[in-house]
Amino acid sequence: MREKEDYKVNFLRYQDMSELPIYPFCAEISLRYIPRKVNRNQYPFLLICGIQEGSVRFVFDDRKITLNANDVLLIPPYTPYYFESYSTGGHYKKLALELQGKLLNEYLDCLKIKQVCCHKKELWEEFISAFEKINEFNAAGNKGEIPEISAVIIRLLHHFSLRNQTENDNGDSLLLMACRWIDQNLDKPIDLRSLEQHLNVSRSTLGRIFRKGKTVSPKEYWIRRRLEKSEYLLNHSEYSIKEISFQLGYSSQFHFSNEFRRFYGLSPLAYRKLGQN
Numbered sequence: 132m133r134e135k136e137d138y139k140v141n142f143l144r145y146q147d148m149s150e151l152p153i154y155p156f157c158a159e160i161s162l163r164y165i166p167r168k169v170n171r172n173q174y175p176f177l178l179i180c181g182i183q184e185g186s187v188r189f190v191f192d193d194r195k196i197t198l199n200a201n202d203v204l205l206i207p208p209y210t211p212y213y214f215e216s217y218s219t220g221g222h223y224k225k226l227a228l229e230l231q232g233k234l235l236n237e238y239l240d241c242l243k244i245k246q247v248c249c250h251k252k253e254l255w256e257e258f259i260s261a262f263e264k265i266n267e268f269n270a271a272g273n274k275g276e277i278p279e280i281s282a283v284i285i286r287l288l289h290h291f292s293l294r295n296q297t298e299n300d301n302g303d304s305l306l307l308m309a310c311r312w313i314d315q316n317l318d319k320p321i322d323l324r325s326l327e328q329h330l331n332v333s334r335s336t337l338g339r340i341f342r343k344g345k346t347v348s349p350k351e352y353w354i355r356r357r358l359e360k361s362e363y364l365l366n367h368s369e370y371s372i373k374e375i376s377f378q379l380g381y382s383s384q385f386h387f388s389n390e391f392r393r394f395y396g397l398s399p400l401a402y403r404k405l406g407q408n
Contacts, residue, residue: 140157142156143268155284158229160226161223163224164221177208180198181258186219194359205291244291264283265280313353313356321380
């Protein structure tokens with residue numbers, strides 16, 4: 132028996148809300164079981180969403196972010212993106228806040244929130260607390276609570292800002308250096324020994340920092356980055372499957388196709404055709 136999908140949305144219905152400094156235009160709950168893809172677009176609002184169940188993948192030009200349970204993502208206004216759940220199994224429960232206001236951009240500039248940011252579980256409690264209050268407020272539509280809800284929004288944005296600053300302070304950490312080096316060498320065969328030499332660390336240390344920061348091994352992370360880049364090339368280039376495989380350091384098209392199918396459940400050619408529909 133197929134699980135029942137659900138979609139609930141609460142809009143703020145207030146005549147003069149466009150004059151407010153910042154307000155929750157929409158609170159949305161989506162429960163899905165059937166794989167889907169939402170077309171690429173860019174919206175005039177700030178989106179903050181969290182995943183309560185399952186997984187979903189957001190695609191920003193050549194950057195892909197997979198959200199799992201208790202992950203939270205912030206997308207600034209007018210950022211082009213789309214999301215899909217074909218590659219993550221189809222099932223997800225997504226909670227989303229769409230924020231607008233006359234001073235929204237000033238708040239974001241002041242808090243130095245200018246880019247897409249994803250936090251793996253660190254901000255879940257703050258997000259779910261804010262979402263429940265805002266969703267209840269939008270459903271009730273009590274104008275007298277607007278100051279309190281504005282404070283809830285600003286508090287949540289401050290949490291994002293502080294978390295971003297903490298991560299930026301560690302900008303030259305071993306993990307970031309390793310990820311940067313991998314991204315610069317995606318056209319070569321996987322070579323962990325060269326990465327260890329570049330960082331001057333042992334194999335065990337390299338494994339530990341990846342398991343702590345990325346929850347996967349260095350090799351698994353390298354494979355994922357390869358495949359994320361292959362997705363971009365399949366959707367945004369005219370390269371053949373064979374050309375893409377060699378651009379990403381695979382020894383053969385056969386090896387690339389098998390690895391792609393193992394992760395996404397369909398062949399590179401089938402994925403490309405899906406993206407063209």
